[in-house]
Amino acid sequence: MKNSLIEPQEIPSQGSDILNASFKRRSFLQYAGAGLAGVALIAAGCKKEQVSHDMGEGVDLGSGDIGILNYAYALEQLEAAFYAAVIQNPYANMPANELALLTDIRDHELAHREFFKAALSTKAIPALEVNFSSINFSSRDSVLGTAKVFEDLGVSAYNGAGKLIQSKEYLLLAGKIVSVEARHAALIRDLLENGSFANSEVIDMNGLDKARTPKEVLTMAQSFIKTTINASSLPS
Amino acid sequence: MNIVNILEEIEKVDAEVYERLNPRRAAMKQFFNFGSKVAVAAVPLALGSMFKKAYGQTSTAVAVEEVLNFALTLEYLEYYFYQKGADTAGLIPAGSPAVGAINTIRDHEQAHVNLLKTAITGLGKTPVAFTAGQFDYTAKGTFPTVFSNYPTFLAVAQAFEDTGVRAYKGQAGNLIGTPGVLQTALQIHSVEARHASHIRQMRKAPAGGGVSALKPWITGANDSGVPQVDPVYKGEDNLIQGGVNITSLGFSTNASTEAFDEPLTMAEVKAIAGLFIR
Incomplete structure (x- = not known):
């Protein structure tokens, strides 16, 4: 049972140093956050020298609770990089209220990412490289449409991962984050179509939000992530 | 909701879950078959009955x-x-x-x-x-x-x-x-x-x-x-998560409280x- 978030003895067998050794730092995409003057936020840092699609290759999330936390860290990295890019390069005629709301969301996602990074410490996976080539950042529809996908996906990911967590402390932390993601999801949906905050696309007849397994979530997220993610050691 | 997965999860904390549910594994398999066909709306009922037994x-x-x-x-x-x-x-x-x-x-x-x-x-x-x-x-x-x-x-x-x-x-x-x-x-x-x-x-x-x-998320204590x-917002101004002070990571007090619900x-x-x- 893990009682502390930061406990070096719990390093899983796949040490991140070993992983890092197989990576070569090649490119950095740096997004300077407007609300975080002077802090350069690394959205993507490491690129695999040789991409392999073999099973067992890629960035290993690890096992047990640490694996689930790294899974959450991976998703938060994706969201943070996305919103950093949105604020870096706002779509045409972004209204002031939308800029304020999206800047808030960016800050929340960056806070989630940096929290997981700090909490996981030496057990954290490296920075992932994102692939936003399918997103048109100058188009409101493209940006908000992608935000909707990411937020609904994030909610379903935490909802599905909760039962895989063994520690009460980690479960509570996941709970503290998922409801903020749900607040984001509802807002983004309302920006696209007022009143769609909890429509039948996401809420079933029992009044339940979606829950997805890590495999389902990563399959959906992988097209936005260049780095191969290996979730084979995650609890299921 | 996948009932087989749920049972496998329970097995991790209670190795005898299958025995508790039914001493005959064959009967459990029947239940799985039933579970795969049961309507979503009936799952809570089926689950409740299983846990009761x-x-x-x-x-x-x-x-x-x-x-x-x-x-x-x-x-x-x-x-x-x-x-x-x-x-x-x-x-x-x-x-x-x-x-x-x-x-x-x-x-x-x-x-x-x-x-x-x-x-x-x-x-x-x-x-x-x-x-x-x-x-x-x-x-x-x-x-x-x-x-x-x-x-x-x-x-x-x-x-x-x-x-x-x-x-x-x-x-x-x-x-x-x-x-x-x-x-x-x-x-x-x-x-x-x-x-x-x-x-x-x-x-x-x-x-x-x-x-x-007002924002869609909770800023500080009682916004x-x-x-x-x-009392609805008591403690929502918490800045410490898992021993990490979120403001120490470079975030404003408002963003630090908004990013985590309590x-x-x-x-x-x-x-x-x-x-x-x-």
Whole structure:
């Protein structure tokens, strides 16, 4: 049972140093956050020298609770990089209220990412490289449409991962984050179509939000992530 | 909901779950086949029956029943609130999107009531029962215009939704031993958060009160503009998560509190709900 978030003895067998050794730092995409003057936020840092699609290759999330936390860290990295890019390069005629709301969301996602990074410490996976080539950042529809996908996906990911967590402390932390993601999801949906905050696309007849397994979530997220993610050691 | 996965999860903490559920593995396989065909709506019932047989009167069953009846009380509180609001002529601006939004939220709360009742009955326990008349939405006179003044109605709605989010969050840890129930609770939890986000946006609109500083997320302790609901937001200004001070990572105090919602204990929630129960 893990009682502390930061406990070096719990390093899983796949040490991140070993992983890092197989990576070569090649490119950095740096997004300077407007609300975080002077802090350069690394959205993507490491690129695999040789991409392999073999099973067992890629960035290993690890096992047990640490694996689930790294899974959450991976998703938060994706969201943070996305919103950093949105604020870096706002779509045409972004209204002031939308800029304020999206800047808030960016800050929340960056806070989630940096929290997981700090909490996981030496057990954290490296920075992932994102692939936003399918997103048109100058188009409101493209940006908000992608935000909707990411937020609904994030909610379903935490909802599905909760039962895989063994520690009460980690479960509570996941709970503290998922409801903020749900607040984001509802807002983004309302920006696209007022009143769609909890429509039948996401809420079933029992009044339940979606829950997805890590495999389902990563399959959906992988097209936005260049780095191969290996979730084979995650609890299921 | 995959019943086989749920059983595999339970097996990790209780290696004898299959024996508890049924000493004959062949019979369990029959159940799996049944489970794969059963309608989604019937799953809580099937789950409840299984746990009743498996765990009977053990502490796990009692704790789960307590959490579910606690949740059911809150869902009744919310459901009758929106029902009465929707039924009160002239309260919600006719012809505005607010009508659809309130109906959507009411329908979700009603679905939660029905789901929880079914699950508790399935556990072999008795669901708490409330009628509309048992609730006093003026909170003993604190909100006398709750059903005659639309902004007041929305202010109380926000308090209920944010309380609901905090209540489910606070109980998640007590459901670790029952993964299926935990997941269902989490799936309700995020719906309440979606509601809270939308109600907050409704309050920002001029007709809803024009509370322009309000955001879809909770900023600091009690951003509602309603000092009477301070207990709903107690502790929401927490900056420390898992031993990490979020402001030390370079974030503003506001962003640090907004990025993490906080739980309430069952006792704290009961004290809030109690104000609205006759």
